[in-house]
Amino acid sequence: MDQDTESGFESLDPQDWPAMRALAHRMVDDALTYIETVRDRPVWQSVPPEIAASFEGPAPRAPEGALAAYEAFAAHVLPYPMGNLHPRFWAWYMGNGTVGGALAEFLAAVMNPNLGGGSHAANLVEAQVITWLKDMLGFPASASGLLVSGGSMANLVGLTVARNVGAGADVRHQGVAAAPRPMTVYGSVEVHSCNQKALELLGLGSQALRRVPVQDDYTIDLAALQRMIDADRAAGLQPICVIGTAGTVNTGAIDDLNALADLCTREGLWFHVDGAIGAVAVLADNVRHQLRGIERADSVALDLHKWMHIPFEAGCVLVRDEPAHRNSFSLTPEYLEHGTRGLAGGNLWFSDYGVQLSRQFRALKVWMSIKEHGLDRFGRMIARNVEQAHYLGGLIVAQPQLELTAPIGLDIVCFRYNPGGLDDAALDAINRELLLQLQEQGIAAPSYTTIRNKYCLRVAIANHRSQRSDFDALIEAVLRIGALLSGSTSVAS
């Protein structure tokens, strides 16, 4: 007797396939409408207390059914998004996602493979995506790579290889204490915090991260870097790696990558590039020249869920020296023995190149998105954001009440409302409140940063939906709210 046709047989499959099919079609329809009409809704709104309260309570013991689960999502989750699909979302540094990317995410889950290893087509998809990204950055075919959750994990993987190569001891076996001298790693003061976390996790300690001053354009000061390396060597420390940033999170500055590559060659140091923001801008005609030298890096971290708009999560690490990469992560107990035939055959064992064994099929949304749009369209979206940053900069400079607080790097604009006659403390208070009102009124979602002790609004335009009129609307709202705030005495300090 075939067990699958047993009456009353329980599994996690739908009990009523036609009903599930109808629900699935409804989900797709609702989802497309939701994305198509995103501009008509506020960028963001806070979750009302009664909705927040709906997330309390224990897990159901008995089925509520797929329809009820979807209706709870539609009523309580979908209406209160982070906002990053919206054309006027410019907070932190995010991507918008795409319709095609979302559908690919669904298809990846339908197949539900595990990309730790084995012989199946999904691994070929990831391998091809990595090859495409290597080609894009000018890395040699012999380099290795891995898709990861994002820039943080990509930096961790790259820095792990850097540490293992530079330690002067077998740290996988003996631990970091076996290194003859304490290791040091260099990055500018603008280096992303995830690199510090990585060094902490790698057992080097946050003090191993030497923070090099920047120049007026927020790129790393090469002379200062050289002096710090020399001083550390003289003090008996062991410099192992320089982190160049291709697109800093505060201002979008790109370090001089060729100069860093020269320095690393001269000093015998690993050259890692944190390109979470900017590496994909090699696709953009108006940025590519600033990234010269990235092809000389020993490792590069890049994000695909930021300026390429692949739905979260999608990042990639590339490593020039494939054996060094594999030797940092490969560990093959008998239950993972790679075969020459059958399901465990083939050479594509991505678990040999990173932390995770079980790995999702995130490659599919990247692969299908690149096929759908082609790399050149992504390049045009990136180039347009850079032009929009300068358009916004022009609007700011034209208004006496507005002050550009840093040079525009890539697609990041920092400015503040400054009508004159107020000290920095008062301006900080006004601009803090101004930002909150922009967000709470659902008009626009910039974020903020502090530049040379000035609180400012930070507009990071990684957005394929933003149009010029969106920046006009932002400036209009900033001037209106700013005038109200600076004319009133009720600004909270």
Ligand SMILES: *Cc1c(COP(=O)(O)O)cnc(C)c1O
């Ligand atoms: C966002 C970012 C990271 C971290 O990447 P995640 O994808 O958020 O993990 C690292 N470096 C820079 C420069 C970034 O902008």
